[in-house]
Amino acid sequence: MKINGTSYPAPGDPRRLLSDHIRHDVGLTGTHVGCEHGVCGCCTVLLDGAPVRVCLMLAVQAEGHEITTIEGLAAPGEALHPVQQAFHECHGLQCGFCTPGFVMSVVGLLRQNPSPTPEQVDEGISGNLCRCTGYASIRRAVHRAAELTKP
Amino acid sequence: MKPAPFEYHAPASIGEACSLIGSLEDAKVLAGGQSLIPLLNFRLARPAHLVDINRIANFDRIYERDGGIAVGALARQADVEDSQLVARVCPLLAAATRLVAHRVIRNRGTVCGNLAHADPASELPAVLLALGGHVVAHSARGSRIIPAADFFTSVMQTRLASDELLTEAWFPKSTGRFGIAEESRRHGDFALAGAVRYGDRLALFGVAPTPVLADPRDPARGLQPSADLEATAEFRLHLVQVVTERVFPQ
Ligand SMILES: Cc1cc2nc3c(=O)[nH]c(=O)nc-3n(C[C@@H](O)[C@H](O)[C@H](O)COP(=O)(O)OP(=O)(O)OC[C@H]3O[C@@H](n4cnc5c(N)ncnc54)[C@H](O)[C@@H]3O)c2cc1C
Ligand code: FES
Ligand code: FES
Numbered sequence: 001m002k003i004n005g006t007s008y009p010a011p012g013d014p015r016r017l018l019s020d021h022i023r024h025d026v027g028l029t030g031t032h033v034g035c036e037h038g039v040c041g042c043c044t045v046l047l048d049g050a051p052v053r054v055c056l057m058l059a060v061q062a063e064g065h066e067i068t069t070i071e072g073l074a075a076p077g078e079a080l081h082p083v084q085q086a087f088h089e090c091h092g093l094q095c096g097f098c099t100p101g102f103v104m105s106v107v108g109l110l111r112q113n114p115s116p117t118p119e120q121v122d123e124g125i126s127g128n129l130c131r132c133t134g135y136a137s138i139r140r141a142v143h144r145a146a147e148l149t150k151p
Numbered sequence: 152m153k154p155a156p157f158e159y160h161a162p163a164s165i166g167e168a169c170s171l172i173g174s175l176e177d178a179k180v181l182a183g184g185q186s187l188i189p190l191l192n193f194r195l196a197r198p199a200h201l202v203d204i205n206r207i208a209n210f211d212r213i214y215e216r217d218g219g220i221a222v223g224a225l226a227r228q229a230d231v232e233d234s235q236l237v238a239r240v241c242p243l244l245a246a247a248t249r250l251v252a253h254r255v256i257r258n259r260g261t262v263c264g265n266l267a268h269a270d271p272a273s274e275l276p277a278v279l280l281a282l283g284g285h286v287v288a289h290s291a292r293g294s295r296i297i298p299a300a301d302f303f304t305s306v307m308q309t310r311l312a313s314d315e316l317l318t319e320a321w322f323p324k325s326t327g328r329f330g331i332a333e334e335s336r337r338h339g340d341f342a343l344a345g346a347v348r349y350g351d352r353l354a355l356f357g358v359a360p361t362p363v364l365a366d367p368r369d370p371a372r373g374l375q376p377s378a379d380l381e382a383t384a385e386f387r388l389h390l391v392q393v394v395t396e397r398v399f400p401q
Contacts, residue, residue: 014159014201015152017192036153037189044255050229051255056188058181060159061205105255112254126338127253 001062003028004072014060019043021059022069030070030100034129041128042101044108045069051108070100073107082148083107083141092141094133102128106142110149116142154191161203165289165318168204173291173314175200180316182224182264185256204316213237219284219323220244224316228257228265241322243282243329243349247274250331253339263317266302269309269361272341274331276303277362281347281354284322288315303361325349330398333357334390336381343382344390346370348398355395358387370395 001008003026011021022031022045034040036055043055046068054067073081080088083106093099102125109116109124116124121142130138160175162168172178179198181187182205190196204210204224211225213234220241222231231237232248244262251257251265251274265275266286279286279299286297288311297310304310311317333345333356342357353367358376366372376387 013152015154015156017153017188020153036192038185038252038256041253041255047258050258052259053185053255055192056184056256056259058159058184058188058203060161061184061203108255108258123338124254127255 001059001064002066004068010060010063014058016059018054018057018059018062018067021062022054022067025059028069028071032097032100034097039129040098040101041105042098044101044104044128046104046108049111051105068104070103073103081107083110083145086145086148087138087141090137090141090144092133092138098128098130098133102130102138106145109142110146114149115146118143153194154188155194155197157191157198158200159203160200161206163206163208165207165210165316168202168207169289169291169314169316171200171202172316175202178202178313180204180267182267183227183260185252185260186264186268186270210318215240216321219321219325222262222320222322224261224263224318226262228252228260228262229254231262232257240324240326241282243325243331243347244275244278244322246329247278247331247347250274250333250342263320266320267309267311267317269303269307270341271306271360271362272343272345272357273362274333274342274345274347274356277345277347277354277356278331279320279322280362280364281349281352282323282325283352284320286317287319287321288312289318290315294318300364306360332394332397334394344376344387344394346391346394346398353395353398355391358391365391365395367395367399 019033032042034042038056044051083103178200181201181203210223212223213226228248237245327350330348333342335342344357347354353365356362371388371391376384378384
């Protein structure tokens with residue numbers, strides 16, 4: 001499997017969740033783990049370009065696929081990805097625990113629909129839980145990200 | 152490791168998958184994993200073998216068959232939701248799929264896995280029932296069609312035998328008047344009660360061990376919904392009236 005463009009071998013134990021593989025074996029700890037049963041959205045990454053929950057995949061299932069984690073959106077020292085930039089500008093985060101999952105879900109949302117309506121934005125982030133920022137500024141960040149993404 | 156130990160198999164064909172689930176003791180099929188992996192992580196399910204069908208080629212087809220729509224076992228809910236064909240031939244299926252969980256979950260979850268899982272609060276089993284669709288089950292013994300009315304037997308129980316793979320679900324052409332309404336505590340949650348309408352047919356979900364057909368003029372008759380932390384039985388019966396009125400507006 002490729003993670004952020006680099007090839008990694010699949011773990012030997014098929015029980016290894018893709019979330020634990022990314023964090024513990026590969027060492028990319030930007031992908032967070034909250035509930036491990038698909039409810040919080042913290043662990044969202046892109047699998048072949050579409051957002052998925054990695055706590056609900058076995059690492060062996062990612063063999064032959066390309067994964068992008070939050071670390072893969074923008075190289076260190078380079079400009080932030082527009083969605084990251086928007087979260088930064090709009091104070092879309094406080095403690096940051098939920099943020100990688102939100103950012104990856106929003107990257108997926110804007111790929112599917114570059115100009116979402118307010119309802120589509122709410123729908124698009126409804127699968128991610130934030131326990132501290134409050135959703136108002138996150139919602140603003142998504143609209144700002146759509147603006148920044150426009151050519 | 153979160154899940155209990157299991158042996159992992161990734162067959163490349165339907166035949167290979169069927170011979171595995173037919174010969175292995177205590178095997179479970181892994182499709183989108185959006186219901187099964189949480190159960191493994193909690194160790195509520197501890198199958199000895201997992202048969203992952205995600206490597207089977209051409210198993211994700213969505214195509215026209217017998218005037219209706221056939222959905223292969225690997226077709227993701229998101230693909231069904233986006234399909235032009237589904238929008239044209241069976242718009243109720245597209246509308247109902249949008250109510251299943253969240254888009255990120257629908258990117259992995261399959262329509263067939265949702266039907267096989269048979270959660271009583273799921274939308275899609277009620278759609279299959281309201282439309283009079285069927286599923287196709289395949290095993291080393293051959294294949295058979297199971298009509299929706301026979302398929303769902305109890306809470307998370309279906310007519311599928313332990314050696315059978317659900318290969319396809321079929322939804323009849325349904326361009327007539329339809330509606331789906333549900334009430335849940337939070338957006339994307341399982342419904343406390345829901346109603347699916349096609350023409351004069353009404354199917355309810357979340358209020359009995361399986362989806363049930365009901366009389367639109369007296370939808371709650373004979374129902375004995377269960378009570379839990381989220382809703383009492385009386386509240387669910389009230390919601391049955393509410394969602395029925397919503398799909399049969401005066
Ligand atoms: C946070 C969250 C919210 C959700 N909300 C909803 C909701 O509102 N409504 C809803 O309906 N669902 C909901 N779900 C569940 C839904 O997303 C699952 O996708 C679906 O129920 C199962 O499909 P799957 O492909 O993921 O199946 P899996 O999880 O892979 O399998 C589920 C079960 O079906 C069996 N199975 C799967 N495919 C086959 C097959 N081809 N042949 C034989 N057996 C098979 C498996 O062995 C397993 O027992 C939710 C899930 C999560 C995590
Ligand atoms: S950790 Fe994966 S959804 Fe919560
Ligand atoms: S920023 Fe703290 S949980 Fe969202």
